[in-house]
Amino acid sequence: MEKFTGRVWVMGDDIDTDIIMPTEYLVFKTIGEMKPYAFSPLRPELAAQIQPGDIIVAGKNFGCGSSREQAPEVVKALGIKCVIAKSFARIFFRNAINNGLLLIENADLADDMKEGDEITVTVNEKIEYNGKDYPIVSLPDNLVEIIDAGGLVKAMRKRNGLED
Amino acid sequence: MGMTIAEKIIARAAKMESVKANDICTVELDYLMSNDGTTHITVDKYNSLKHPRIADVSKLVWIIDHNLPCDSVKTAASHKKMRDFARANGIKFYEGEGVCHQVMMENHVRPGQLIFGADSHTCAYGALGAFGTGVGNTDYLYAMVTGTSWVLVPETLRFNLHGQLPEGVYARDLILTIIGQISASGATYKAMEFGGEGLKTLDMAARMSICNLCVEAGAKTALMEVDEITMDYLKEHGREPAAVFAPDEDAVYSEVYDIDLSSIKPIVAKPHFVDNVCDAKDAAGIHIDEAFLGSCNNGRIEDLRVGAEIIKGRKVNPGVRFLVVPASRAVYEQAMKEGLMEIFMEAGAIVMNPNCSVCWGSCQGVIGEGETLISTGTRNFKGRAGHRESFVYLASAATVTASAIMGEIATADMIK
């Protein structure tokens, strides 16, 4: 099982897609141009502080709101290794999987978590923080297939004979 | 020695018997119009004064028309600053009522007045025999605080209009022809004065369209002789002249032009200058992405009637976004009553709320890289309507509407 350790940014409940990526910046041609504005309505300084390998730990309903896929794409582009939340909004969940952004549901971690601390994640198994283990429920098979393929674009490219 | 209309209005405002060209006079202003293009800057400067005061608040008219409905947090903040200041100081304030110059014509301007506007197209007020001129916000602020300003009495170019415009030719074609003839700087610092029996064939809408565009020849102001048509308009809008001035017979003009209206043809101004004119037919066939019928130049009911008559029963070309933007709420409501909005909506046009729209090149109808717009707006400068690599042609309501139908520049008689 893949295992990694990262520094944590803590967020609350109902982090919506307008917070993750405000509409104003959606017309930019690339995700790279949008990156500096991620989370700007809530924490304008955050995008610049996030380092590759960092982890977001949030409350319930992370990613609620719009279907804009720029939201998970920009989170991934910032280098966020995974988002752990009490729950995810469904469109965001699908979009994240399709882009290979790892999402983990856990009901308790957010309440215990202190921003800036490090956690260790063993994929599909557990999260370790402060000497305590937090279990991870594994994903349904069809989603594992998409992730294994490297995201939906790659899965479709395979289907269309463009990749092995 | 005789005086021109411009000289007479300045003499009145300066409380002098007479003035002549190139005199510098201290004048009292009748109105000070300002819009959301710059008013927030004026407010900032006002607030930085040591002893801020407003000389006569009843002369101030502030109008939000450029970015409406608001399109960014920046303009929203500017609007709020302007609105809050107007409210706190009891300044006459309009928001959502239309393009500033049209709102001024409908509600305030009277013949004989001297008016500063913090907008270059303030010269439009000459259609009502008022001396309107555009100023920057520092000049505006001085006038706001003191109630006065100084003006250099302009020399006057006299245009004697003869005959009548042919069917299908409009005031817009006339003024573009004149600007093409005298060039974009042909009237710099000067007043353009219009008279002659040909003027009587032009309605108020046509006169406003002509005076409005005179700044594109560099003019300080434009002025038309007041006649029954002017008086009827005033009466209809419940106002009286401040003073009616006709030029003296021995008035001194720096140049006199005689224009035969019957010789005017449909004209377009090509990118990127208003004086870069040609016969509309010579520009025919140029692909367009957007067409705009509106602005302080050609967004009046008369213009919408022209457009509606042409497009009735037809469709906007699928490759074109056709924006129809009435110049004011009064125009919009009249157009609704006459069924014009129904015609435009049925044809597939985009009908927006009265505002400056794409003439101002921000907020709505902005054109993108490589796109071409044909417009009844006032300017076709490079980048004026959006992307710096875009193209604007100026034309009459008729030519713009015909082009919207055809998907390329065309005059109304070319519609198949």
Place this chain on the structure above:
Amino acid sequence: MGHTMIEKIIAHNVGREVKPGDIVTVNSDYVMLDDIMMPFIVSKFKEMGFKKVWDPGKVVIICDHLVPASQVDDTRAYHISCDFAEEQGIGNLHRSDGICHQLMTEAGYVKPGHVVFGTDSHTTTYGCVGAFSTGIGYTEMAGILGTGQLWVRVPSTIKVNITGKLPENVMSKDIILRIIGDLTAAGATYKALEFTGDTVENMSVASRMTMTNMAIEAGAKCGLFAPDAKTAEYCGIELDEFQASLKGDEDAVYEAVMNYKAEDFVPVMAVPSNVDHVVPISELGDVNVDQVFLGSCTNGRLEDLMAAAEILKGKKIAPYVKMIVTPASRKVYKEALANGTLEILSAAGAIITHPSCGLCCGRTGGILTDGEVVVATNNRNFLGRMGTSKVNIYLASPKSAAASALAGKICSAEI
């Protein structure tokens, strides 16, 4: 064992019985693509190696977020939309006819029992005619364009049963806001909402649209109304046997049932900055209003405009308050023009724009600044949605919005 509505729709689509939790691959009856997502959809579509869309007749492209353009790059999405439609032979292209969710049913695409995906979260709207419709991202849309198919997990259903007669100034917006408040913003995540009872049976399709449109704000995958005679008339069809069967069976298994008495509803608003933070207007106190927005796919329909006009007729909105009216579609605009509604609204001082997403999508159409208060009839009041993060957005019904514009303060229509 009986079935819920969503189970019946999915079963019909896949040709076998399904139960909640099943993962199935469905065929799309229509897909809706909106302009702001088109550049990404097209680039993913090409990247995936597709050349042709699976069925051009089932693809609908709607330019509504960025027309007319407010920024110089906006027309790029417009051209990509038009060019892709031409390249793929997609005739269902709307360049300036109104908001996608209004057009999908109004223009005759979506019918009861259809399965529809759209690149916008408010795609849940089409449940108003008994279709399963839901929002997806642009990568999945690119995949569907190539294959016509998508996997879905069959959702469990929460039944919302409302009976009785609504008080006079309560609109369907007040109902759905209250339900979202009760469910919370995540309360229906992954689930279907099924609206039943004589109160909703007596509602117009337009009123039902307001509720399905906002189902997503409780996290729902879809919101559904059983198709009836009104649905058939609205869609211009006669319901076939399958469509007529689309209602939850008596012995269907629901995850939860919420029962409401219509008489208990009061005018409410969702207060800043969460849709599920719902408060009766009578408890909101003295709040000055800077702007009112009447429009959007939630409440920009003829009945919404007429409800506001009834309140504003012969009156003027409060000084220094702006009221922006953005009809949901060209058809709505024309109807409101023809029956005098727009004239009333304009005479009251409203600013009437061309049909589009307008202010709701937060790019133009009445953006606000720090400290300003807007009462809006659309579906989201998220932080920064309509300007800076210090704008206070209150979501309300058209009647409450009109009343607030008149008073210059937050209030409901009876005051």
